[in-house]
Amino acid sequence: MKTLLRLLLKSQHQRNRSGPAQTEKGMTLVELLVGAIMAFLIITPMLGFVVDMLNTDRREQVKSNTEQDIQAAVDFIAQDLSQAIYIYDNNPATTSTATTTATGIPALLAGQFIPPADTTQTPILVFWKRRQIKNAVPVNATLTPKPSNCNPAALPGTAGECNDTYVLSLVAYYQLKDQQNTWCQPSGGICPTRIARYEIRDGVKNPSSSDPANPYYTVDPKEAAAPHEAFNKEFDISKPTEKVTLGTAKFINPEVLVNYIDHGTKPELTGNECRTALGNPTTQTGIKTSFISEDTLKVTDRKNNITSFYACVDTERNVARVTIRGNSLRRLQTDADYDANKSAYFPTATVQVQGLGGLGK
Numbered sequence: 001m002k003t004l005l006r007l008l009l010k011s012q013h014q015r016n017r018s019g020p021a022q023t024e025k026g027m028t029l030v031e032l033l034v035g036a037i038m039a040f041l042i043i044t045p046m047l048g049f050v051v052d053m054l055n056t057d058r059r060e061q062v063k064s065n066t067e068q069d070i071q072a073a074v075d076f077i078a079q080d081l082s083q084a085i086y087i088y089d090n091n092p093a094t095t096s097t098a099t100t101t102a103t104g105i106p107a108l109l110a111g112q113f114i115p116p117a118d119t120t121q122t123p124i125l126v127f128w129k130r131r132q133i134k135n136a137v138p139v140n141a142t143l144t145p146k147p148s149n150c151n152p153a154a155l156p157g158t159a160g161e162c163n164d165t166y167v168l169s170l171v172a173y174y175q176l177k178d179q180q181n182t183w184c185q186p187s188g189g190i191c192p193t194r195i196a197r198y199e200i201r202d203g204v205k206n207p208s209s210s211d212p213a214n215p216y217y218t219v220d221p222k223e224a225a226a227p228h229e230a231f232n233k234e235f236d237i238s239k240p241t242e243k244v245t246l247g248t249a250k251f252i253n254p255e256v257l258v259n260y261i262d263h264g265t266k267p268e269l270t271g272n273e274c275r276t277a278l279g280n281p282t283t284q285t286g287i288k289t290s291f292i293s294e295d296t297l298k299v300t301d302r303k304n305n306i307t308s309f310y311a312c313v314d315t316e317r318n319v320a321r322v323t324i325r326g327n328s329l330r331r332l333q334t335d336a337d338y339d340a341n342k343s344a345y346f347p348t349a350t351v352q353v354q355g356l357g358g359l360g361k
Contacts, residue, residue, distance in 0.1 A: 059332065059345070066260060066328035067347040073195060073258035074349040077125070077322055080171060080197075084127040084355030086240045087320050089313040090299045120177040121196075122301040125311045125322060128237060130356065131169035131201055133224045135162045141208045148222040167227075168237060169201035170245070174254065175261065175301055175309045183259060189334030192327045193261040195309060196254035200245065203227030262308035262327040262338055262346055274298045274312035277321050277352065281314040292316075321352040 081087070135152050138144035143159040144151075151160025176194045178184075184191035203216040203226045217225040227233060232243045274297035275281070281292045292314070300310035312321040325348045329336035338346055 059328075062331040063328040063345055063347065066326040066331070066345075067349075069258050069260070070324050070326045070347050070349045074322065074324055074351045076257065077173065078351045078353050080129070081125075081127065081320055081322070081353040081355055083129040083131075084171075084318065084320070084353075085130060086237065087125075087127040087313050087315055087318055087355060088240070088299075089296055089315045091296045091315070122175045122177075122304070122306075123172050124175055124299055124301070124309050125171075125173040125313075125320065127171055127320070127355070128240065129169050129171055130166045132164060132166055133204055134164045136204045136222075136224055137163045137165045137207065139163060146217050146220040146222070147204055147225045148220050165204060167202040167204060168235070169199055170231070172198040173257070173309075174198065175306065176254070176256075177263070177304070185331070186334055189336075190263055192259070192263045192330045192336075193306065193308065194259050195257045195261055195324070197257050198254050200228040200230045202231055202233075258324070258326075260327050260330055262325045263306060263330075274321070277312055278314045278317075278319060281316060283316065318355040319352065320355070321350065323348065323350045 135150045136147045138147065138150060139161045140157075144154075144162060147162065149160060150162035154160030154162070174196045176196050178191060178194055181187035181191065204224060205215045206217050209215045216227060220226070230245050232246045234243045235245075236242070272294050275291065275294055278297060281297070282289050283292050284290075297312050297314065298310060299313060300307055308325040308327075310323055312323075313319070325346055327336055327338070328345045328347065329342065
């Protein structure tokens with residue numbers, strides 16, 4: 001019996017081992033198609049979400065960069081303005097004996113500083129300041145005959161001993177409508193404007209000079225010793241609207257302060273913003289006191305209707321309020337005109353500065 005049972009089990013085991021191998025079934029074409037569609041429906045929204053996040057992050061980055069640039073420009077102008085002794089407003093009544101210039105630097109013409117024959121540049125903020133020239137005036141002309149011989153490490157009473165001095169300097173901030181695409185990216189379309197700074201200054205006067213017609217260190221090779229070629233040596237700060245500059249084309253190249261200033265057609269400034277901000281300044285003619293008009297206080301690019309860089313100036317109190325509006329979207333797209341619905345991408349910074357007291361003030 002045991003032998004019979006053992007034989008049956010052995011026979012069954014051999015039958016199972018000798019049977020055909022079972023094959024595994026693969027995915028059909030329909031199953032693959034359904035899987036691909038499901039993957040597409042899931043991945044596409046996720047991909048769109050990732051792309052949107054990257055674009056948002058990029059917009060926020062350029063917005064942050066523009067805000068920092070605008071704030072840095074405002075801070076620089078504020079520091080510059082703090083040394084001002086006379087700030088020009090937009091008063092068309094201050095005419096008369098102004099001189100003109102050939103190119104590039106502000107000239108007084110009907111009370112406004114304009115670059116003749118150059119419609120791409122608009123002066124906004126123009127003022128006189130005292131510029132310090134360090135270690136420039138020899139204490140003893142015998143030991144140290146000219147500024148280039150000055151030595152900051154010289155001991156008192158020895159060769160090279162010099163003092164610091166101040167010279168008059170004319171500073172002008174322009175809004176440039178530059179169409180070159182070398183700095184404006186992405187290229188194409190209308191480039192935003194830029195703010196550039198011009199400066200011309202007087203030279204270091206020689207206290208030992210016996211020639212009143214030529215009081216400078218004219219033979220000194222030191223750059224700071226001689227006045228700039230555009231500086232009018234007959235200028236008198238007590239008469240700031242006369243003989244402002246010389247009619248010469250030899251002006252220094254502008255220093256670009258900040259790029260990507262909004263060029264869009266934001267609605268023209270209205271109301272009495274400058275009068276309100278400056279405390280309704282007044283002027284007196286004889287015994288009559290009257291408020292200074294908004295058009296006199298506000299200096300902006302009215303010709304091109306660009307209000308992204310403007311100044312409110314009270315010349316009598318030597319106070320200026322400067323506003324700058326940037327355009328961060330222009331760093332990403334060519335069609336980036338001002339849009340009130342996207343005002344966050346057009347950051348604005350404002351600063352109000354009291355200059356130094358000038359002569360007679």
